[in-house]
Amino acid sequence: MTTATKKTDKRKLSEPIALQSVMGMRDILPNEQAYWQQVRKVLEHEAEEYGFSRIDTPILELESLFNSAIGKNSELIKDELYTFSSRGNDMVALRPEMTSGKVRAYIEHGMSALTNPLKLFSIGSNYRYDKPMEGRYREFFQADFDIFGELDPVLDAQIIQVAHRVLEKLEIKNIQFSVNSVGTPESAKSYSELLIAYFESNKSKLPSKYRDMIDTNPMGIFDSKDDKVIQVCASAPQAIDHLDKESREHFKSFLEYLDELDLPYVIDPQLVRGMSYYTRTVFEIFSIDEDGNKYALGGGGRFDRLINDLGGEHTPAIGFSFGLDRLILEMKRIGVKGYEPQVPRVYLAQLGELAKKKSLKVFAEVENAGMLVAESFGRGNLREQLRQANKIGVDIALIIGQKEALDGTIIVKNMVSGIQETISRKKVVSVLEIELKSAENFRKKNGQVRRVVGSVIKKRINRTHRNRKKS
Numbered sequence: 001m002t003t004a005t006k007k008t009d010k011r012k013l014s015e016p017i018a019l020q021s022v023m024g025m026r027d028i029l030p031n032e033q034a035y036w037q038q039v040r041k042v043l044e045h046e047a048e049e050y051g052f053s054r055i056d057t058p059i060l061e062l063e064s065l066f067n068s069a070i071g072k073n074s075e076l077i078k079d080e081l082y083t084f085s086s087r088g089n090d091m092v093a094l095r096p097e098m099t100s101g102k103v104r105a106y107i108e109h110g111m112s113a114l115t116n117p118l119k120l121f122s123i124g125s126n127y128r129y130d131k132p133m134e135g136r137y138r139e140f141f142q143a144d145f146d147i148f149g150e151l152d153p154v155l156d157a158q159i160i161q162v163a164h165r166v167l168e169k170l171e172i173k174n175i176q177f178s179v180n181s182v183g184t185p186e187s188a189k190s191y192s193e194l195l196i197a198y199f200e201s202n203k204s205k206l207p208s209k210y211r212d213m214i215d216t217n218p219m220g221i222f223d224s225k226d227d228k229v230i231q232v233c234a235s236a237p238q239a240i241d242h243l244d245k246e247s248r249e250h251f252k253s254f255l256e257y258l259d260e261l262d263l264p265y266v267i268d269p270q271l272v273r274g275m276s277y278y279t280r281t282v283f284e285i286f287s288i289d290e291d292g293n294k295y296a297l298g299g300g301g302r303f304d305r306l307i308n309d310l311g312g313e314h315t316p317a318i319g320f321s322f323g324l325d326r327l328i329l330e331m332k333r334i335g336v337k338g339y340e341p342q343v344p345r346v347y348l349a350q351l352g353e354l355a356k357k358k359s360l361k362v363f364a365e366v367e368n369a370g371m372l373v374a375e376s377f378g379r380g381n382l383r384e385q386l387r388q389a390n391k392i393g394v395d396i397a398l399i400i401g402q403k404e405a406l407d408g409t410i411i412v413k414n415m416v417s418g419i420q421e422t423i424s425r426k427k428v429v430s431v432l433e434i435e436l437k438s439a440e441n442f443r444k445k446n447g448q449v450r451r452v453v454g455s456v457i458k459k460r461i462n463r464t465h466r467n468r469k470k471s
C-alpha cells in the first residue's frame with residue numbers, strides 16, 4: 001500500500017464524507033450545459049436589446065432586508081428563508097429572490113440620481129427551503145429584470161413584452177400571461193377586511209398554517225398550492241373588484257397596451273404573489289401543454305412602494321423573474337435543443353518534444369486570428385491524433401513533426417481533399433484562411449469543384465516540393 005493511500009484511509013476513518021449534494025441542490029453537469037448556455041445567451045441578449053444594465057448583488061444579505069422587503073408574515077420568510085448567524089454574529093440570509101438585494105443596492109449607491117427609467121438585469125442563484133420535487137429546488141436560478149423610476153403602465157406592458165421575446169427566442173411558443181391588479185395598500189385595506197371576514201367564516205376548511213395567516217397576511221393565502229385552500233379561495237372576494245380609481249385606470253391602460261401588442265394574456269382575479277411588496281400590476285408566466293396543463297416559468301409585478309419603504313426616495317418600479325431551471329425543463333419537454341457550440345475546423349497535431357513547444361505558439365496564433373482549433377497536446381502518436389481530427393470532422397489538420405519543428409515549417413493537410421502541403425510557419429494564418437474557404441466551397445459545391453480545389457492545392461504542393469528540393 002502506498003503512503004498516499006494510507007493517508008486517504010486515515011482521513012476516511014476520522015471524517016466520513018457523504019458524497020452527495022445537499023438535499024434540493026444539484027450539480028449541473030457538462031452534458032446539461034448546452035441548455036444553460038442557450039438560456040443565458042438569450043436572456044443576456046434580450047436584456048441588452050431592451051436597454052437593461054447588468055447588476056450583480058451578493059447572494060448573502062442581512063436577514064432584516066428580506067423581512068422588511070418581502071414581509072415577515074409571508075410563507076417565503078416564515079418557512080423558506082435560509083438564515084444563520086455569521087461568525088461576527090450578524091443575522092444573515094441566502095437570498096430567496098433578487099429584487100430585495102437590487103433595491104438595497106439601488107438605495108445604497110444613490111442610483112435614483114441616474115437617468116430614469118433605470119433598467120437593471122441580474123442572473124444568479126436563489127435559495128428557498130421548500131419541499132424539493134421536479135422543478136422545485138432549494139437552490140434554483142433566476143434571471144431578474146427590473147425597471148426603476150416610472151409609473152406609466154406602458155412599462156408594465158414593456159416588461160411583459162421582454163418576457164414574451166425571451167420565450168419566443170427560446171422557441172417556447174404556447175405561453176400565457178396571467179395578469180391581475182392587487183391595488184395599493186390603501187385600497188387593499190378595506191379589501192383585506194372583507195377578505196379576513198370571508199376566511200374567518202371558512203376557517204374550519206383551512207389547514208392550521210393558513211388559519212394563522214388570516215389576520216396577518218390574508219392575501220398571501222391566495223398564493224397557496226394546497227388544493228383545500230385553492231377551493232376556499234375560489235369563492236373569496238376579489239381584489240380587482242375593490243380597486244381604487246387610479247389602480248383601476250392603471251390596470252385598464254395596461255390591458256389596452258397588451259391588446260395593442262397582441263400578447264397572450266388572461267385576467268386571473270385570484271392571482272397574488274408570494275412577496276408582499278407588490279402593488280397594482282402582478283402577473284405570472286406559463287407554458288401550456290396540449291392537455292391544458294400549466295407550467296410556471298416566471299412572475300413579477302409593480303413594487304411602487306418598496307424603495308421608499310426600505311428608506312429610499314419614492315420611486316415607482318416594476319420587474320419580473322424567470323426561473324431558469326423551469327425554462328430548461330420546458331425546453332426539454334417540448335424538444336427544443338440547447339446551445340450548439342461551434343465545432344473546430346482546424347486540428348493541430350504534433351510529434352516530438354520540440355514540435356510540442358512550437359505547437360503552443362501556433363495554437364495561440366491561429367486562435368488569436370479567430371479560428372477554433374482542436375488539439376491533443378498530451379498525445380504523442382501522430383496516427384492517433386489524425387484519427388481524432390477525423391472524428392471531430394475538421395477541415396484542416398496542421399502537423400508539426402520533428403523536421404518541421406526544426407526548419408520553421410508546418411504541414412497543412414486538407415482533410416476534405418486529402419491533399420497536403422508544407423508551408424512556412426509564419427504564413428500559417430493566411431494559408432489557413434484560404435484553405436478553410438476552399439474546403440467550405442468544396443463541401444458546398446461537392447464533386448464539381450473537387451478538381452479545381454485539388455489542382456490549386458496540387459500546384460501549391462508541387463511548388464512546395466520544388467522549394468524543398470532547392471533548400
Ligand code: AMP
Nearest residue numbers: 135136137140296297298299322323326
Ligand atoms: P417567484 O420568485 O416565486 O415569483 O418565482 C418566479 C419563478 O422562479 C417561478 O415561476 C419559477 O419559474 C421559479 N422558481 C421559484 N421557486 C423555485 C424553486 N424552488 N425551484 C425552481 N424554480 C423556482
